Amino acid sequence: MSHPNIEELLAKLPGSLTAHESQSRFSHIWKTDEPLQCKGVCFPKNTQEVSNIMKWCHNNQQEVVVHGGLTNLVGGTKTHAHQLVVSLEKMNRVDSVDSDNRIVTAQAGAILETVMQAAEKQDLFLPLSFGARGSAQVGGVISTNAGGLRVFRYGMTRNWVLGLEVVLPNGTIIENLKTLRKDNSGIDLKQLFIGAEGILGVVTKVVFRLIEKPQTRHSAILTTNNYKNLLQTLRYFDQSLGARLTGFELMWENTFKTITAKNTHYQSPLQKLEKYIIFVEVLGKESSRDIQDLQDACTYGFDQGWIVDAGFFDTKSSQDECWKIREDVAVLEANSPHNQHFDISIPIDQIENIVNKIVQKLKSLDGVFEVYPFGHIADGNIHLIVGKQTDHKQLTQQINEIVYQPVAEVNGSISAEHGIGLDKKPYLFLSRTQDEINIMKGIKQLFDPKNILNPGRIID
């Protein structure tokens, strides 16, 4: 490997950090006590600066790791001492919200929540939503094709991107900031960068499409004792509430109990607690009709014996509390000295069996003390946080195998939404054929023949 003189580059970029100064930073928001190892960090302020950086790195064979909001859960932003970090945090402008065309244009370093709020000020709505929306940057969200709490109704990030501006590993700027809903003029190249985890280019700007902002929001937490009843409830709610049903999330009893335990500041609204806890969101237009329809759907569920207890949330503050119970996985993290995260996709009808099988096997493993399942049940996407006593490599591998094997057997996915990064790369073959992996490698070679941008993520 060559050793380019990085000072030459950093000197041209005021505000950059040297290797030593970079140690005040970190590679993940949950690992702030682990100093960042790298040759330096630069903070481009515009697309041209990103292009200049990439051109220099390409010419000097300098490896680059792109840092967004650092909320990914697959080791995507980990670095080595010989790598340069390019952080998009200074490119954080929301350029415009265009209410006639119903679009928002933003730089890649803008925080997702800021972009959502800018749209809402104009009565428009970007329905991407997940726990890390206050830290994740739109460039990171696009590069991971993030999902979240409303995917079953609105789709993943890909569904909302109309245009992208990207800097290729050799510094070429690809500007495709179209604002069109329909454009079949050849291969839709922007799709390649969505979910590519930054291995093909640095996203610098985005145009998202928007929809009209819902006027009302209502939420409920329900509990049911049996998986069949849970699926019946989902189908009935979807039929009776239609497009207004925008969230249908699931938590297993032990996960819910841990988050609402006395040592946390969350309180359960339920008198009775059964095996499954469902979180429902209804977005609509007429408050009294929406709450009535939600309550009617629950009453039907009670009459059928599907639902055992329910709590309703109407005010903004009570709904925020309700959804924090679902989103605040940091409580589960804090409960485990070491942990592993999973983000699997399984056909919906098989979730109960497979999760039971996995939990049983994990709990019989020395070193594992708890398994917390929860997730986006309507999408067949389940998250597991496995609490363990140590970070020993052998235990980590045993846990991975216990989780991934049954997923592969039902043609599921080892990553529903978090991506592959560095951590899941050894298991990619369980979800993708060798032919597919070879095509990914060919695309990487085409865009980045020197393998300098986010090397080692997804593929080698």
Ligand SMILES: Cc1cc2nc3c(=O)[nH]c(=O)nc-3n(C[C@H](O)[C@H](O)[C@H](O)COP(=O)(O)OP(=O)(O)OC[C@H]3O[C@@H](n4cnc5c(N)ncnc54)[C@H](O)[C@@H]3O)c2cc1C
């Ligand atoms: C509490 C919590 C809840 C979460 N819930 C969900 C969820 O429900 N659904 C979901 O999908 N994810 C979820 N995530 C994961 C994470 O928030 C998403 O993957 C998010 O999109 C990452 O954005 P980021 O800006 O933090 O990216 P980072 O973590 O900084 O980077 C992610 C990857 O993208 C690359 N990258 C970042 N910016 C750019 C850019 N501008 N151009 C090219 N490459 C870039 C990085 O190099 C890295 O490989 C959650 C995370 C947390 C901590």
